[in-house]
Amino acid sequence: MLSDVLISISILAGVGLVFASFIAFANRKLRVYEDPRIDVVAAMLPGANCGACGFPGCRGFAEQAVLGTVSPAGCNVINDDGAAAIAAYLGVDAGAANRRVARLLCAGGTNVAVQQAEYRGLQSCAAAAAVAGGGKACAWGCLGYADCRTACSFGAITMLPNGLPQVNPSLCTACGDCVDACPKGLFRIVALDQKLLVQCRSLLEGDEALAACAVACNSCGRCVMDAAPGVVSIETGVAVVNYEMNALAEAEATRRCPTGAIVWLEGAQFVAGPLQRRGAEQLIGSERA
Numbered sequence: 235m236l237s238d239v240l241i242s243i244s245i246l247a248g249v250g251l252v253f254a255s256f257i258a259f260a261n262r263k264l265r266v267y268e269d270p271r272i273d274v275v276a277a278m279l280p281g282a283n284c285g286a287c288g289f290p291g292c293r294g295f296a297e298q299a300v301l302g303t304v305s306p307a308g309c310n311v312i313n314d315d316g317a318a319a320i321a322a323y324l325g326v327d328a329g330a331a332n333r334r335v336a337r338l339l340c341a342g343g344t345n346v347a348v349q350q351a352e353y354r355g356l357q358s359c360a361a362a363a364a365v366a367g368g369g370k371a372c373a374w375g376c377l378g379y380a381d382c383r384t385a386c387s388f389g390a391i392t393m394l395p396n397g398l399p400q401v402n403p404s405l406c407t408a409c410g411d412c413v414d415a416c417p418k419g420l421f422r423i424v425a426l427d428q429k430l431l432v433q434c435r436s437l438l439e440g441d442e443a444l445a446a447c448a449v450a451c452n453s454c455g456r457c458v459m460d461a462a463p464g465v466v467s468i469e470t471g472v473a474v475v476n477y478e479m480n481a482l483a484e485a486e487a488t489r490r491c492p493t494g495a496i497v498w499l500e501g502a503q504f505v506a507g508p509l510q511r512r513g514a515e516q517l518i519g520s521e522r523a
Contacts, residue, residue, distance in 0.1 A: 271300050271324065278320050279309060282388070284409035286310040286334065286423075305329025311407045332425045334408035336390075336401050338503060340376040340420045341433040341495070343396025346448040347375050363417040371446035374435040376420055385415035400504050430465070430483040432473045433503070434495040439471040444493070451495035461487035466496075 276296035283291040287308055289298055298304045299320065306312070306320035307329040314328075321328035348371035353362045359381040362368040368377040378397030390405035391412060401412075403426060413421040420435060434451040436443050443450040451472045458466045458473070462482040467474055473496055475483065485498035497503075 269300050272296050274323065275299055275320055278316065278323070280311045280316070282311045282407055282409075284311065284387075284407045286408040286410070299324065302326065305331065307331035310334055332427055333403075334423050334425050335403045335406045336408060336410075336412050336421050337424050337431055337499075338376065338399060338401065338420055339422060339431075339433060339435045340374070340418075341398070341449045341497075341504065342370070342372055342375040342447040343394065343398045344378065345396045347372055348446050359415075360417045372436050372438075372443075372450065374418060374420075374437065375447060376418065381415045381417070382412035382421065385411040387411065394504060398504060400502055403502055424477070425480075428475075428477050428480050428483075429485075429499045430461075430475050430480075430487060430496065431499055431503075432475060432496045434472055437471045443471070449493045449495055452493060454492060456490040456492070457487045457496045460490055 272293070273296075276293045279292040279296060281292055285291065287295045287304070287310060289295045289304075292309075295304065295309060299306055299308075305326070305328060306317040306324070307314075308331050309317065310331070310333055312320075317328045317331075349369055350371045351366065351369040353365060353369040355361055355365060357379050359368070359377040359379045362377050362379055367373045368375075370377065376398055378393070378399075380391075380393050380399065382399050383391040383393055387409070388405050388407055390402045390407070391399045392402070394400050399412075408423045410423055413419075413423060418435075424431075432451060434447075434449070436447065436450045438446060438450070439453040441452070443452045453468050453471050453473070455468055458468060461484070462479070465476055465479045465482050466487055467476065475496075477483075488494075488496050488498050
């Protein structure tokens, strides 16, 4: 009886030893080395996990920073001091990242856009858009029910009295949540140095466009003529900026716009109201002086 127990224990011990040997061998041969600096860099990052850098969260960015494929300044949330601290730890240059921000391609607030029907229902852009497009005469215009503000986890969006959302560039992480939340597809993530912006997506032209919104692009083509060749074009009834030629973009392209649909931005949108082009005119005048 005792011998049977001992034999069983010996067999189990032998099997356990064999499997333990296999596991130890596999761990030794198949173990993936992870640089311990990744955890340190990840802890130094803001922890927003917004994905604006193009990597899956802050740890994904930390892995690439340690590998040297991105510079610390490539994080759209971290400030200059934070980027410098990571650079000092890794012994690399902090780099100079071109921050990105969400921009709204519509300036048609309640003070300038025609409302052809009154929407009564759930105060949500998505819900309003599902009911005859939301009630605006311009089918492409901002509905103003703040789905974008609700979606923003960083408090970067506030609603103006005219119903338009205003993005604070210093708080925006370019995560893209507002892009996903807008049922009209009015938000775009662009680099801060892309200052020439068309705040209209209407496909209507001429008087038909202006009948729906006083600040709509009416396809007059003045911006095309005033900009460097190829920078601005008219496509499907609206001006479009070619950001591949951003280095040639100038505020001059906004000077003769009759509605203010195309603007030159030095910060947040709608700081001077829909006719923000006046700021560009002042900029041009100061540069010429």
